[in-house]
Amino acid sequence: MSIRVRVLVAGVSMVMLSMLIMAFYIADHEREVYTEEVENRARVLLAALSAPCVSALAQNRIEDLDRIVEEFRARMATTDGVRSVAVLDRQRRVMGHTEKNMYGRLLSDPFVIFASQEETPALQYHEEGNHRVLLVAYPLSTSVEGLPGIRWGTLTAELDLSGESAVLLRFIWRTMKVMLLFALLTALLLYFIAERFFLRPVLKLSSVAESVRGGNLAARADLAGASEVARLGQSFDKMTAELERHTHDLQALVSERTEDLGKANVELLATMEKLRTANTQLERLARTDALTGLPNRRHLMEALPFYFELARRGDRPLSFAMIDVDYFKHYNDTQGHPEGDKVLQELARIFLQRVRQTDIACRYGGEEFAVLFLDTGFREAALVCEALRQKVAYHDFPFGQEQPGGCLSISIGVARLTTDMLEPMDLVARADLALYGAKDKGRNRVVIDPAADIEQGGSKLDE
Amino acid sequence: MEQWALRTMALWVAILLVMACSRGSLGPRPLVEAPANSPAKEGRPDSCESDDIIPPVLRFGVTPYLDADILAEHFGPILTYLGKRTGYTFELVPAESYSGLVDDLAADRVDLASLSPLTYVLAQERMPCLQLLLTQVSFGSVSYSGYLVTRADSAIASVEDMRGKRFAYTTAGSASGYLFPQAFLLERGENPEQFFGATVMSGDHLTALKLVLDGKVDAAATFSSFMRPARARKLDVGNLRVLAVTGRIPHDAVVARPGLAPAVAATIKETLAQLNSGSEEGRMVLGGAVEINGWVTTQDSFYDPVRKRMARLREVAP
Numbered sequence: 001m002s003i004r005v006r007v008l009v010a011g012v013s014m015v016m017l018s019m020l021i022m023a024f025y026i027a028d029h030e031r032e033v034y035t036e037e038v039e040n041r042a043r044v045l046l047a048a049l050s051a052p053c054v055s056a057l058a059q060n061r062i063e064d065l066d067r068i069v070e071e072f073r074a075r076m077a078t079t080d081g082v083r084s085v086a087v088l089d090r091q092r093r094v095m096g097h098t099e100k101n102m103y104g105r106l107l108s109d110p111f112v113i114f115a116s117q118e119e120t121p122a123l124q125y126h127e128e129g130n131h132r133v134l135l136v137a138y139p140l141s142t143s144v145e146g147l148p149g150i151r152w153g154t155l156t157a158e159l160d161l162s163g164e165s166a167v168l169l170r171f172i173w174r175t176m177k178v179m180l181l182f183a184l185l186t187a188l189l190l191y192f193i194a195e196r197f198f199l200r201p202v203l204k205l206s207s208v209a210e211s212v213r214g215g216n217l218a219a220r221a222d223l224a225g226a227s228e229v230a231r232l233g234q235s236f237d238k239m240t241a242e243l244e245r246h247t248h249d250l251q252a253l254v255s256e257r258t259e260d261l262g263k264a265n266v267e268l269l270a271t272m273e274k275l276r277t278a279n280t281q282l283e284r285l286a287r288t289d290a291l292t293g294l295p296n297r298r299h300l301m302e303a304l305p306f307y308f309e310l311a312r313r314g315d316r317p318l319s320f321a322m323i324d325v326d327y328f329k330h331y332n333d334t335q336g337h338p339e340g341d342k343v344l345q346e347l348a349r350i351f352l353q354r355v356r357q358t359d360i361a362c363r364y365g366g367e368e369f370a371v372l373f374l375d376t377g378f379r380e381a382a383l384v385c386e387a388l389r390q391k392v393a394y395h396d397f398p399f400g401q402e403q404p405g406g407c408l409s410i411s412i413g414v415a416r417l418t419t420d421m422l423e424p425m426d427l428v429a430r431a432d433l434a435l436y437g438a439k440d441k442g443r444n445r446v447v448i449d450p451a452a453d454i455e456q457g458g459s460k461l462d463e
Numbered sequence: 464m465e466q467w468a469l470r471t472m473a474l475w476v477a478i479l480l481v482m483a484c485s486r487g488s489l490g491p492r493p494l495v496e497a498p499a500n501s502p503a504k505e506g507r508p509d510s511c512e513s514d515d516i517i518p519p520v521l522r523f524g525v526t527p528y529l530d531a532d533i534l535a536e537h538f539g540p541i542l543t544y545l546g547k548r549t550g551y552t553f554e555l556v557p558a559e560s561y562s563g564l565v566d567d568l569a570a571d572r573v574d575l576a577s578l579s580p581l582t583y584v585l586a587q588e589r590m591p592c593l594q595l596l597l598t599q600v601s602f603g604s605v606s607y608s609g610y611l612v613t614r615a616d617s618a619i620a621s622v623e624d625m626r627g628k629r630f631a632y633t634t635a636g637s638a639s640g641y642l643f644p645q646a647f648l649l650e651r652g653e654n655p656e657q658f659f660g661a662t663v664m665s666g667d668h669l670t671a672l673k674l675v676l677d678g679k680v681d682a683a684a685t686f687s688s689f690m691r692p693a694r695a696r697k698l699d700v701g702n703l704r705v706l707a708v709t710g711r712i713p714h715d716a717v718v719a720r721p722g723l724a725p726a727v728a729a730t731i732k733e734t735l736a737q738l739n740s741g742s743e744e745g746r747m748v749l750g751g752a753v754e755i756n757g758w759v760t761t762q763d764s765f766y767d768p769v770r771k772r773m774a775r776l777r778e779v780a781p
Contacts, residue, residue: 051603058603058739058756060746090741142600142759144713149759150600150739 003202007194015187022179023172030171034164038134042159043121045076046138050155053087054140057095057152065096066103073098081160083133087140089153092116107156111135116154131162201229205236217244291341292348295362300370303360307374308424311417318417319373319381322431323351323388326409326443328367335399340367343397343408350395354388369410370431378416378452385412385446393444409444411435416452511592513722517551521727524556524564524573526582526715531557537755538577541738544748548734551727561636565589568720575719575731581638583716584769592721596732598761599714600739601688601754605761608687609643609709614675615702619682622651622707627660628681631671634664638769639686640671643709646772649779656780672698682706688754710772713765717758736760 049072056064069085076082087096092112094102115122115137122137137156143149201223211219217240223233287299295303311318325331325347332340344367351361351369360372371388373381392410400408413434415427430449438447523542525534534557542553556573558564565586567573577599578586587593598605613619619628633640648655663680665671671683672693694700717735719728739745739757749755 054603056603057741058600059754060740142603142605142756144598144605144759144761144765147760147762148736149605150741150757152603152741 004195004199007199008191011187011191011194015183019176019180019183023176026172026175026179027168030168030175034168034171038159038161038164039123039136041080042123042134042136042157043138045072045080045082046121046136046155046157049085049157050138050140053096053155054142054152057087057089057140058142058150062095066098069096070098081163083158083160085155085157087153087155088112088116090116090151092154095153112137112154112156115139115156119151128160131160131164134159134161197227198229201227201233205229205233208240209236212240212243217247289348289363292345292363294348294351294369295360297362297364297370300360300362300364300372304372304424304428307372308417308421308427311375316375317377318427319376319378320415320417320427320431321371321373321381321385322364322413322415322428322435323369323371323385324411324435324439325367326411326439327404331399331403331408334402339399346395346397347392347410350391351388354391355384359384370428378414378448381416382414382446382448385414388412389444389446405444407444411438411443412446413438413449414446414452415449418451420451511721513725515724515726517724517727518574520552520554521575521731522554522556522573524558524567524576526561526564526577526579527558540748540750541755544738545731545734548737549730551731561634568593568718571720571722573720574723575717577715577717579636579638579715580713580766580769581636581642581773583718584766584773585636586718587763587766590721594719594721594723594725594728595716595761595763596719596728597717597735597758598765599717599758600756601714603756604714605759605765606711606713607639609639609647609712610685610687610705611644611647611682611707611709612672612675612685612703613682613706614678615704617681617704619706625682625706626658629661629663629679630659631663631665631674631680631683633668633671633684634666637668637684638712639689639709640665640668640684642769642772642776643712644684646775647707647709649775654779669693669696669698672700672703676702684709686712691754710768713761713769716761716766732760 049068052068053065056062056068065087069087073082073085084098085096086094086098086102086107088107089095092107094105094107097103111122111124118137119139119141121139124135125132126135127133135156135158137154140152140155141149142152201221204223205221208219208221220237220240221233222237223230287295287302289296307318310316325343328340328343331343344363347369348361348363351371355361355371358374359376360374362370362372364370371381371385373384376384389410389412393407395408397408400406403409413431413436415430415434417427418430421427421430430451434447434449437450438445441447523538525538527534535555538555542555545551546553553575556567558567558573558576561579561582562585564573564576564578565582568576568586569590575596583595587595601607611622611625613625619625632644635641645655648658663674665674665683668685668689669692671680671685672689674680675683676699690700690703717732719731735758738748740749741757745757749757
């Protein structure tokens with residue numbers, strides 16, 4: 001429900017409520033006024049009637065009384081609801097009455113007793129059905145300017161107020177018509193004042209606030225004046241302007257920062273790339289022998305458990321050869337370490353040329369080399385090793401002829417994966433044992449681990 | 464138990480004491496105590512002297528507004544009643560004239576009198592110590608209206624129509640018959656001496672009405688309560704028409720001569736105030752009187768309407 005409707009409903013309700021209250025008040029007031037009017041009229045009427053009654057009583061012309069009161073009743077019955085009139089003497093005996101056969105009766109109801117002792121008019125109401133009946137009593141007396149005088153008797157009358165409600169309603173309606181008009185005009189005026197000074201600015205402010213909430217920070221209420229609502233609008237405008245400026249600044253700052261961040265990101269990516277390259281290189285370097293460029297012992301020790309386990313699980317053959325340069329100390333000692341290093345580099349080149357792509361040749365340490373033959377039986381491995389030995393033995397190394405035996409040679413021990421091996425190093429140890437065997441037998445030869453041959457039950461590949 | 468009762472009593476005594484003290488000391492009090500209910504003496508100077516003796520016979524004078532025998536017929540029973548009630552002896556003294564009665568009062572020849580309103584005002588002027596006792600009630604009222612009447616078949620329809628006509632006053636001492644009609648004309652801006660073509664003094668109201676009915680005058684001044692006695696006198700009052708009301712005139716005043724013992728005056732006042740036609744006895748006593756229904760307590764200012772008109776007349780004709 002819009003605020004306009006609410007204000008209208010509230011206004012109309014208030015007017016209705018005020019009218020209702022006013023109606024009650026007016027009804028109450030009018031009843032009082034009417035009652036007072038009726039009472040005054042009753043007093044005046046009875047005062048007028050009292051003169052001939054006093055005269056008749058004073059002159060003892062009792063016979064006139066019935067006529068006097070009846071004439072009065074007949075004249076006033078319709079206009080004032082006069083129902084009955086009685087003239088009582090000092091002893092409250094009926095001297096004249098509008099009803100027949102009342103003469104001489106003693107009236108003793110409390111009101112008459114009370115009124116007969118009063119020097120002023122007495123009034124009493126009683127309910128009869130749904131309307132009131134007014135009892136009026138007027139003292140019949142003669143006196144000078146309020147001094148004690150002669151009391152002749154009492155005049156009583158019954159006034160039927162059955163027309164009262166209609167008269168009251170007429171009174172109320174007459175007053176209410178003016179009131180209603182006045183109330184409506186007031187309500188209209190109030191509504192226009194509310195519309196001009198309250199509703200319109202508030203609704204404008206509301207729509208602007210909605211617009212601002214929707215993102216239009218340029219929206220302004222532009223309320224003029226010094227009223228509370230106007231001041232609220234002005235504050236709101238200032239606030240929105242502030243917000244707009246602030247938002248603008250913030251956007252500039254954010255874009256600046258975003259640009260910086262982009263640049264930093266690019267730099268970071270470049271750095272990371274460099275780092276990755278360096279890392280890869282470092283990793284490669286860590287697993288490569290610096291002198292020969294072959295994988296080093298560390299690489300072998302990392303790779304071996306994986307292939308060992310793979311072969312065992314797949315029940316595939318795996319062979320390992322341990323190679324040692326014969327009399328290398330002698331070479332070093334006679335030719336110098338730089339020449340020894342050259343030999344080692346040359347050997348590595350030969351090994352790389354001779355082993356298959358699936359074989360892993362590496363420098364085991366010092367003048368020791370090793371080859372891991374993947375998925376290869378020991379005979380085949382031994383054949384490869386024999387080819388290597390021959391190649392080396394016939395290779396023309398500088399100062400080779402100066403070695404004991406007349407050439408630079410190598411000894412090789414070959415082992416294969418057997419079922420009794422528990423860990424990778426067992427394979428290495430067997431190959432090492434076979435190598436010692438080769439050394440013992442005079443060097444420059446390939447010795448196969450005896451255990452490998454036994455199990456296979458195969459031929460011996462010695463010399 | 465006894466201690467409790469004693470304490471309660473002591474408390475009550477204390478409260479009463481506090482109340483008494485606060486009333487005595489804190490209540491506002493006038494610097495000079497006003498004399499308690501000093502009775503205002505109506506128009507009567509404080510220096511009035513009176514004797515204490517009760518006259519052997521109290522002489523009651525009556526304004527001769529009717530024949531002496533009629534007056535005796537009316538007032539006889541009243542004086543008898545008064546005598547019976549008060550133990551005093553009364554004697555009716557019909558006066559020769561209005562002024563004669565005033566003279567009698569001044570000379571102590573009468574002790575009490577019933578004075579017509581104008582006579583009362585004049586007498587009170589002459590004797591400030593005259594004691595006003597009561598005002599007579601007639602037709603249930605303490606006052607009556609002064610009338611200007613004409614014959615029912617007369618061509619005169621308004622006061623203006625009376626201009627240049629023949630008119631009957633009663634006597635110069637009558638309120639309704641002279642003072643009020645004169646003042647009435649003066650109030651209307653007329654000169655009473657020039658307004659009528661001819662005027663006569665009829666002497667009394669009966670004669671005045673006879674003059675009108677007989678066509679000897681065109682109009683006359685009289686008073687409202689005279690119609691009934693006039694009818695009783697076989698006058699054709701139905702053939703009269705009221706042209707104007709000259710004013711409300713207080714009824715006759717019962718006075719006591721200056722100097723009459725106040726106790727006597729008070730006794731008579733109280734006794735007469737009890738007598739009215741509201742009771743069987745009252746009706747018996749007053750039965751013969753010309754519409755006297757009783758008397759009520761009164762005060763001198765009640766006769767101011769008469770005084771006012773008298774002053775008006777004196778302004779014009781000193």
